[in-house]
Amino acid sequence: MSLKIVVLAKQVPDTHNVGKDAMTAEGTINRSALPAIFNPEDLNALEQALRLKDAFPGSTVTILTMGPGRAADVIREGLYRGADNGYLLTDRAFAGADTLATSYALATAIRKIGDYDIIIGGRQAIDGDTAQVGPQVAQKLGLSQVTYAEEILKVENKNITIKRHIDGGVETVVAPLPILITINSSAAPCRPRNARLVMKYKRALGVQEKSALGDQLPYAELYDQRPYLNLAEWSVADVDGDLQQCGLNGSPTKVKAVRNIVFQAKESKTLNGSESDVESLIVELLDNKIIG
């Protein structure tokens, strides 16, 4: 048995490492000051996909991502670790999408890919932490879903057995293929890049990246000799998307207001760590029956 696996991956700003210059004086985000990374839980998902590929020779792993031209990084990273190919959904009309419009775009692209047994992605992306896109894609494709998965235990007779995290515990579920799975951060970490694959794919470029280089593109002749170096990009039209359901148009949620964090300053007592300061604080807390 071989499996056709699609990995949903997102390029995200590294919100866990927000430096001081990441916020402008007006309280908006300076995205260019944040490094773009492969969403961490999507890497956990990639690992589960690659394990299935190891277990079932002949299986294929396809990376699907949506974003600007530079999101081709995500596909390259996937190829370096063992994925077979990838698609970048990229179009101005996809911009400003909330989770619903994002899931619409991904679902249309998956329909275009057509043949699949397993769609797998991270539980959530660190820039939104919503965990919504996976289930929304599953619903749009009419697929069963298993969220918060920690490990794929086995695939047998077109059935998959999965251990998943639940509140306060774990459960094991069995479901028929095809299925959509989202992977929790408690799953196994992704394997590192494979040096041989890095050599093979390091010059792989998306359409936009290539055209940005223009005449400056090094080794231009390679891209005809080695078709796998050309990373596929799909526009709304390529996936037969309905513009009304894409991007800002297709997003029912609107951001009414955004405010920078301003804490209501309390009247606070400032102490240093000296013996007398700590002692008087403890005595005060005891006197007020806060502790003791």
Next chain:
Amino acid sequence: MNNLFVYCEIEDGIVADVSLELLTKGRSLANQLGCQLEAVVIGTNLKDVEKQVLPYGVDRVHIFDGENLYPYTSAPHSAILINLFKEEKPQIALMGATVIGRDLGPRVSSALTSGLTADCTELEIGSHEDKKLGKTYDNLLLQIRPAFGGNIVATIVNPEHRPQMATVREGVMKKEILDLNYKGEVINHDPKAYTDSLDYLVKVIERHVEKSKNNLKGSPIVVAGGYGVGSKENFALIYKLADVLHAEVGASRAAVDAGFIEHDRQIGQTGLTVRPKLYIAFGISGQIQHIAGMQDSSIIISVNTDPDAPINKIADYVITGSIEEVVPKMIKYYKQHSK
């Protein structure tokens, strides 16, 4: 029609606290809107379950009692909600930001093409002006949540689509019984009329749930550590202080991510919300997600080597110093004076 719905989560026949908290919040939002509060309970062997929810001021409770509806699986629960919502056209639907709510909510919102906002920390009723369309919407659900790694707080609205859906974590809203004898209508539905046999393909074959190992939610004193604690070894100091003060130990996400402490002690938007009498924060800088989970503490002490740590602004006492120097002194003087 057009009422406010709360999906009630069930574990072993008991309605989850987060659902009761949402019923309490839902009651007050429904009063503001002048609409009714309706609850949905889906499960197996739900006899008398209405007695658990009606006291929270529920006007109508929809019960779907059938085989294979417990433990929860995605498809039958979402099919029931989708079909019920098509009939009842709620203006607002709330559910817990639990593993179940975060599995179910997006499926329902996708089918109804309605907006869903995850992990809200505040819910209010208000108006919204769309300047581009020159249109004002009244009585919208304002869904407020930290966003973008907690560097901003966003207010989200769904002007055109219904229901307006939101999830909220356990402990964020307060649970309060309105009237033990509150009279509401009980509607028993046939689950088969709302689901298809194909909705039951995913089977739970093994399940293991443990009661929470810590009592963070109920503890009057919480001693918490952040990334600034520096190591797992230094967290032992925090445990030592907690032991002396009869407190529970909490942590910020950064400390959990760094592997200093286990995940079930994380306090904040994507962890637990606590309201202790005393909260002592060691080496916590104070990202908004963390603040969201502890800002209602009566007294906050921040111990940090950085005198400008954001958390200091909401602290009642700020101690500028390191954990290694401050904790032993606290223990020493507590022991000396507490007798």
